[in-house]
Amino acid sequence: MSAVTVKDLVEAMDALAPPSLAEDWDPIGLSFGSLDKEVSKVMIALDVDNNTIQEAIDEKVDLMITHHPAIFKPLKTLNSQDPRRLDYINLIKSDIAVYSAHTNLDAAESGMNDWLADSIGMSQSERTIVSLNKTEGYKKLAVYVPDYAAEKVRKALHEAGAGEVGDYKDVSYTLEGQGRFTPQEGSDPTDGEIGREELTHEQRIEMLVKDKWVYRVIDALKAAHPYEEPVFDLLTLENQTDSYGFGRVGTIEKPKSTEEMAHLIQSLFHIDGVRYGATSKMPHKTAAIFGGSGAKYYKDALKKGATLFITGDVSYHDGQDMLRDGIEFIDAGHYIESICVPELFAYFNRQKEEHNWSVDIIESKTQKDVFTYLR
CATH class of the missing domain: 3.40.1390.30 (NIF3 (NGG1p interacting factor 3)-like)
Known part of the structure; x- marks a missing residue:
């Protein structure tokens, strides 16, 4: 070890x-x-x-x-x-x-703000980001590999980070076909002879690759591929992005009033005191939670349908502004983190x-x- x-x-x-x-x-x-x-x-x-x-x-x-x-x-x-x-x-x-x-x-997926959202009973399927921080795109990689090396290349790509889609890993698609090439003078072909057309049974392996992993994945591809000059396509996808940001807003599975939610938070996090501002006893079906000092982001939560905003370090004037704009709040403190x-x-x-x-x-x-x- x-x-x-x-x-x-x-x-x-x-x-x-x-x-x-x-x-x-x-x-x-x-x-x-x-x-x-x-x-x-x-x-x-x-x-x-x-x-x-x-x-x-x-x-x-x-x-x-x-x-x-x-x-x-x-x-x-x-x-x-x-x-x-x-x-x-x-x-x-x-x-x-x-x-x-x-x-x-x-900002991370399954990080601080998702943990907080889980703790108050916010639905995972009906949840979004309060304040968007960054988006990351994807490429689609298609590589042509001879049958005998397909599994080796596929494994190397997965280990480098290719083939991650949502909650799934090692995702790929394979088509079978024939590849043709003629090695020229100066080449060092793995298969075939100089000046003679080679016909090889190959697999086309397709995977999604996050933009941040592209160079690492291509390096892994070249290291694992048997050919001197691997053939591959790398296409930018317009319909696939990951979004990251601060706070979470979504449906509360068991709606609670502001006071009830404050008691829950006090109990969950073993906090001596919780401050809140409320104008009614209504149960909140949609709420937002924002770790740390998030008061300045309450309008983002309001636009996304939240009627309750939970964060830390709320000032007197922050509280006034929130109630005036029609969103109740809980100052749970920074320590909920x-x-x-x-x-x-x-x-x-x-x-x-x-x-x-x-x-x-x-x-x-x-x-x-x-x-x-x-x-």
């Missing part, structure tokens, strides 16, 4: 939350440590703060995987005169790597089993909301 490195875990994180989905201002990625560092223990946390850092030190953790990045603002110095800089010094002294997936995890801890814990344990990794994965136990409420 080979050693597990930071790079292995980063690749797994990037598969779930591609860095290309992050906002330009967002300092995601590896903020401390080396990709080559061997990892025996990983801790999942929402934040990199003095509590989770000390916990990581006590637990002899090699890598912290967090949602919120450690360093949001550039540093001019790195000394112990400031408590935050002291946190960073302690991380470095303890040789703890830190990797963060923030707005890319928010702590849902990422058990979800990422489960995800990385699945990766551990799939890749046969020898690594311990733990959830932070010291992470807590910064707010305390009087009762």
Whole structure:
């Protein structure tokens, strides 16, 4: 069993939350440590703060995987005169790597906002994005392969990422036919002779390829294909795109009033206090949830039929604007994003089993909301 490195875990994180989905201002990625560092223990946390850092030190953790990045603002110095800089010094002294997936995890399919939507009973089949971030297109790849190499090429393309369609992997279509070619002087044909027409029984293998995987897939094709000059078509598809973005809006399977939903959220996330604004007791059939600070996006949710908007960090004037425009709201706080801890814990344990990794994965136990409420 080979050693597990930071790079292995980063690749797994990037598969779930591609860095290309992050906002330009967002300092995601590896903020401390080396990709080559061997990892025996990983801790999942929402934040990199003095509590989770000390916990990581006590637990002899090699890598912290967090949602919120450690360093949001550039540093001019790195000394112990400031408590935050002291946190960073302690991380470095303890040789703890830190990797963060923030707005890319928010925007990802089956990421932060889908986890939140699932938690409040939002239908998966009747759900859309509140604020669109990015779209990614597809190509259709068609390659001609002799029968004896078809399975090898097909497998190589799938391993490089081709053939992913929605919730399905390894999707392809095959046609059989005959290929003709005449090798010329200077060529080095796998099959056939110089100057003589060759007739070969071939398969035409077709697959969809996401734009982001095209170069990787073509490299895999050329490496696996037996011909000196593989013949393939690559067509841009106008009818196939993937959309990514922040927040989710959709049908609530068991409609609830704003007050009822607030109680549910308080219970689900073990929050001491939840603020809400409501003008009625009506049950909401369509609601939106937006992890983090999403108040400025409420109009996008309103346009998509939401009568309730759930997010964090709602200001007094935000609340006024929402009620004035006819949408009720719940300020559930930023800490609801702590849902990422058990979800990422489960995800990385699945990766551990799939890749046969020898690594311990733990959830932070010291992470807590910064707010305390009087009762």
